Amino acid sequence: MKHDINISESEWCVMEYLWSNPMATITEIRKALSSTGWSDSTIKTLVRRLVSKNAVAINDEASTFRYYPLISQQKCRLKETKSFINRVYDGSVSMLVTNLAAESNLTDKETEELLTLIEKMRKE
Amino acid sequence: MKHDINISESEWCVMEYLWSNPMATITEIRKALSSTGWSDSTIKTLVRRLVSKNAVAINDEASTFRYYPLISQQKCRLKETKSFINRVYDGSVSMLVTNLAAESNLTDKETEELLTLIEKMRKE
DNA sequence: TATAACAGGCTACAACTGTAACCTTTAATT
DNA sequence: AATTAAAGGTTACAGTTGTAGCCTGTTATA
Numbered sequence: 001m002k003h004d005i006n007i008s009e010s011e012w013c014v015m016e017y018l019w020s021n022p023m024a025t026i027t028e029i030r031k032a033l034s035s036t037g038w039s040d041s042t043i044k045t046l047v048r049r050l051v052s053k054n055a056v057a058i059n060d061e062a063s064t065f066r067y068y069p070l071i072s073q074q075k076c077r078l079k080e081t082k083s084f085i086n087r088v089y090d091g092s093v094s095m096l097v098t099n100l101a102a103e104s105n106l107t108d109k110e111t112e113e114l115l116t117l118i119e120k121m122r123k124e
Numbered sequence: 125m126k127h128d129i130n131i132s133e134s135e136w137c138v139m140e141y142l143w144s145n146p147m148a149t150i151t152e153i154r155k156a157l158s159s160t161g162w163s164d165s166t167i168k169t170l171v172r173r174l175v176s177k178n179a180v181a182i183n184d185e186a187s188t189f190r191y192y193p194l195i196s197q198q199k200c201r202l203k204e205t206k207s208f209i210n211r212v213y214d215g216s217v218s219m220l221v222t223n224l225a226a227e228s229n230l231t232d233k234e235t236e237e238l239l240t241l242i243e244k245m246r247k248e
Numbered sequence: 249t250a251t252a253a254c255a256g257g258c259t260a261c262a263a264c265t266g267t268a269a270c271c272t273t274t275a276a277t278t
Numbered sequence: 279a280a281t282t283a284a285a286g287g288t289t290a291c292a293g294t295t296g297t298a299g300c301c302t303g304t305t306a307t308a
Contacts, residue, residue: 006294008294008295008296009211009295009296010295010296010297011295012211012212016214025255026254026255026256027254027255030254038296038297038298039297039298039299040254040255040298041297041298041299041300042296042297042298044255044256044257044298045296045297045298046296046297048256048257049294049295063255063304064254064255065255065256076212077212077213077223078223078227080208080211080212081212081220081223081224084204084208084212087133087136087204088136088200088201088204088205088208089201090140093224093228096205096224097221097224099201099202099205100205100217100220100221103202104217113237114238117234117237117238130264132264132265132266133265133266134265134266134267135265149285150284150285150286151284151285154284162266162267162268163267163268163269164268164284164285165267165268165269165270166266166267166268168285168286168287169266169267169268170266170267172286172287173264173265187274187275187285188284188285189285189286
């Protein structure tokens, strides 16, 4: 029932906070994201959009609304990761990991071990 | 001089082809992307946008234009990977790799080895 | 009690994306 | 020669995203 929820980059910041702090109020979210420099309106717009996307729900038991995520960070990460790998690495996990290995400063031996593991992953 | 080139998902398909086949004509691109079902106009729009973004240039020596990439796949992959990891994994490469490992069917021992390597990567 | 700050709700607006039609000119095929 | 198929160029149009203002009512604080 949670098809096709696309979370934009800015919205993702709000989700991050809600995943760590479910049942947060707007003020709490705003405080947490103050480093972004976004206006109060912007935060409210992002939250509203997340609600209309069914990514976030409202708890209105108290006088001030509290917002909480309807989708898990785990699921979202998985979805984003898959679409990223498909788009950028043509669906190849091993190519991604190979690139990551090349970017970090592993010794030759470590890289070799990593590549061996990648080979195994690739088997599936 | 090649800062901030953002390539959208559809545009990425065109880039993929141009990276494999630089100096391609529109017809060649269209043929290559025929499986997408995009109309001729759509392909032309994507190419035009890539040109205006300075991601692609035109070679007009022959009567029919040929298009070629101005940015390397390597650089684009790096940029996309970085922004992806920042957005989704809070900048943590090791968290991403941990997730990848969990998703693939490694044995416990393999996973353990992989995690050891990740630990080493994390050191930097 | 007056005032400032915030909640909730509505509206806005430009850039970017996905997707495509239409027009004119040229080249190829019947 | 007539038709068809591009090529190149221009325009379009709706949905998403980044970013925010304005209005009204409430609450906390000077």
